[in-house]
Amino acid sequence: MTSGKDPNRPSVLGGPTIILVQPQLGENIGACARAMLNCGLTELRLVKPRDGWPNEKAVAAASGADPVLDGAKLYDTTAEAVADLNVVFATTVRTRGMIQEFVTPRVAATELRAHVDAGHKTGVLFGPERTGLVNDDLTLASTLITVPLNPAFSSLNLAQAVLLIGYEWFQTGEIPPDRVLHTGQTRPATKAELVNFFEHLEGDLDRTGFFTSPEKRPSMVRTLRNALERMQMTEQEVRTFHGVVAALTGRRKGEP
Template sequence: MTGRDGGADIGPIGAFSPVVILVRPQLAENIGTTARAMANGGLFHLRLVAPRDGWPQERAWYASSGADRILDAAQVFDSVDEAVADLHHVMATCPRPRHIVKTVMTARGAAAELRAISSRGLRAGLLFGPERAGLDNEDMARADILIRYPLNPNFMSLNLAQAVLIMAYEWWMACETTPPRTLMTNETHVATKGELENFLDHLTRDLDACGFLRNTQKRPGMVRNLRHLFQRGEVTEQELRTLHGVVTELSNGRKARQKQD
């Protein structure tokens, strides 16, 4: 192909990661955006079954946003049987059940199954149908498992790349270790209990000095409330330094006003 610079580094390409098989894809742009979606989720093996406009097609590379190597290595077959002949398991996306007696899984369940298959050194394929009508009954008859996405029942329309991206995302997340929640602290750190206690001592001293805690009966509860406030979140060391400065400046301003009076 012309007009390409090799694209982004999308490896490593796992020998046993699932193969994405596009059955009779109609538009080159959809093949390109599918490759982009695959690269997002760590799926790098692409097969095309009887693409309507032939292959290769330059527009696919332009639409792939740098996932060139997936398209460079894409294999073309005349039939689904030929495309799945060397695979051990085949799953097919199925937007509409068609009275077929077969196991149906969600994308998440299928991704876990695919990880288990891959860990055993077996190869699996994911069938995606043509943009307009999806897979027909003959295509789905080649699959061991059907995959159905539990989306809004009143609007389940997906384009080809979106359908592939859902599976790619679930494949990636099946082994992703990123915690579901984290606090981004950049160059500072979450304050230790000692640092927090030092600030609370500073704050309490100045509140005593200005008379805010003059009610001796209410003072313990007020101090506890302040403590609960700062204990509730993960205050950073930088934030505490800022608060130290705020308290000091308020104290200095009060002292200056007292001298003027």
């Protein structure tokens, strides 16, 4: 397909951040950047790309989507890549035995549009080409996106997945949101604030002997984090829960 660039047409830009976790090939990153710009998405974050960054093969595959690549940000961990975001969706083809809400790309796009219109910082996680996201990455998301395709063959490459989500996002541009999260005088908690609370809670649960089996601790932690993620807490609610945990463990305000 030939280039669709037209300097005489207005650009429609803005939307959720796209986060690629451990992408393997520079060509795949470039193809994702091309898919993003087709849909007006410009903010790309990369978590430990296998072949390093910057990558000349990514530029060639981007077919002119250089602004996306030029603005790409590099991170060491998924948690760092989503730390400043209020709302994170993640793509997966497997349930992995976790209790989380699953939506189609179309539903996800509508909900993302509502959050963006409300001023919330949003993002969508995509996993490595061969394995997808691991459970610890999925716990950073409040909602999982799964694509209803042919059950006998539902394989998508990375750029196809990004384009599919981006396309559904782009189609919501003229549709008023069905719902907007109103948070009063506060705001949705960032992922960094949530992870800080998770670590506070898990530390106190360790001290009080809640985790009786070291082997089961990781799965129990993921269960707790998934349940709390689905609450979509505000910054004020996170601070309140910090106080609740401190009170239940007998610590006074200001104590370590």
